[in-house]
Amino acid sequence: xxxxxxxxxxxxxxxxTVRITCQGDxxxxxxxSWYQQKPGQAPVLVIYGQNIRPxxxxxxFSVSSSGNTxxxxxxxxxxxxxxxxxxxSRDSSGNEYVFGPGTKVTVL
Amino acid sequence: xxxxxxxxxxxxxxxxxxxxxxxxxxFTLGDYAMSWVRQAPGKGxxxxxxxxxxxxxxxxxxxxxVRGRFTISREExxxxxxxxxxxxxxxxxxxxxxxxEGVGGSNRFDYWGQGTRVTVSS
Numbered sequence: 001x002x003x004x005x006x007x008x009x010x011x012x013x014x015x016x017t018v019r020i021t022c023q024g025d026x027x028x029x030x031x032x033s034w035y036q037q038k039p040g041q042a043p044v045l046v047i048y049g050q051n052i053r054p055x056x057x058x059x060x061f062s063v064s065s066s067g068n069t070x071x072x073x074x075x076x077x078x079x080x081x082x083x084x085x086x087x088x089s090r091d092s093s094g095n096e097y098v099f100g101p102g103t104k105v106t107v108l
Numbered sequence: 109x110x111x112x113x114x115x116x117x118x119x120x121x122x123x124x125x126x127x128x129x130x131x132x133x134x135f136t137l138g139d140y141a142m143s144w145v146r147q148a149p150g151k152g153x154x155x156x157x158x159x160x161x162x163x164x165x166x167x168x169x170x171x172x173x174v175r176g177r178f179t180i181s182r183e184e185x186x187x188x189x190x191x192x193x194x195x196x197x198x199x200x201x202x203x204x205x206x207x208x209e210g211v212g213g214s215n216r217f218d219y220w221g222q223g224t225r226v227t228v229s230s
Contacts, residue, residue, distance in 0.1 A: 033216035035153070042205055042220040043145075043153065049214030086153050090215055095169045097143065097155040097215070 004032075004087055004100035011106040012077045020072040020103045022087030030090040032070035034063065037102075038083045046085075047072065074105070082107045110134035110219045112206045117224030120196055128224055130189040130206030137182060138162035141209040142189045143217060144180060146226075148202040158209065159189065174200075196228045 004024035012018035022032055033048035047053050047061050060075045070089075074081055087100040116128040130142070143158035157170035159180045168180050179192040189206060203223040210218035 031214050033214070035217070037153075042222055043217075044220070045216055045218050048210075048216035052214065054218065084152075088153075088155070088215075088217070096171065097158070099145075099153040099155060102152040 004089060004098055006085075006087060006100040006103045008101070009104040009106065011108055012074070013108050014079065015076050017073065017075045018077055018105065020074075020085055020087075020105065022070045022072070022089075022100050023068055024089065024098070024100075025068055026089050026092045026098070027065065027068050027070050029092070030094070032063070032065070032087045032089045034061075034072045035086045035088065036081075036083045037086065043086065077105075077107050079107050081105060110208065112208065112219055112221035114204060114206050114221045114224035117204065117226045119227045119229065121230055122196060122198055122228055124196055125192070125194045126196060126226060128191040128193070128204055128206075128226070130191075130221060132187045132189065132206075132208070135208070137187045137189070138184050140211065142180075142182065143207045143209060144189075144191045145205045145207055145217070145220075146200075146202045147205070147223075148199070151202070154202075156191070156204070161211075193226070196226075198228050201226060201228045 031049045035043040036046045037043040062073045064071045084102045086102045091098045111133045113131045144156040177195045182189045205223045206221040207217035208219040210216045
């Protein structure tokens with residue numbers, strides 16, 4: 001199976017914009033989905049496909065992609081956005097899934 | 109309302125077996141693929157395996173780390189998905205989440221259970 005890589009941690013000032021990257025060969029063929037996980041809680045789907053947000057997810061979350069890299073952008077980060085964020089996609093075979101190692105987002 | 113409730117976790121010795129259950133409600137289980145995802149203490153998410161929806165005969169795929177030891181099955185009449193874990197290793201310790209895969213393209217896990225904790229230790 002193929003791998004996805006993410007930066008371990010990023011920080012952002014309250015109200016500013018932060019971009020999280022997810023890189024992997026399979027992203028050239030499959031969209032990434034993104035999950036937010038706060039301590040002690042189950043992950044929550046925040047965005048997937050071509051910028052599709054589930055009900056209740058604020059529009060400050062958006063995605064884009066270029067080649068083998070997917071980007072999650074949080075525009076106007078809020079204190080409640082502080083969490084671990086994981087990307088996920090199919091692997092190159094299309095038969096399995098793979099998660100990135102996660103990015104810890106700190107809101108200063 | 110869609111709900112996924114895992115159960116069956118606990119403390120088990122290395123080499124033994126354990127079966128986790130995911131009781132679903134609020135949707136027709138046969139219409140959806142279902143995955144298990146786990147998280148070792150202090151670590152990231154790891155996809156364990158999934159069962160395809162009824163259209164694809166509920167066939168299964170597994171991560172290399174569990175292939176040959178773990179088996180996913182579903183009991184449509186009871187709306188339950190199972191994860192049978194055999195030959196458990198200490199590295200199988202973690203929280204196990206049941207997830208539903210959304211339909212209509214653009215792969216994603218749109219609903220998650222609260223997780224059940226598995227500890228493999230002697």
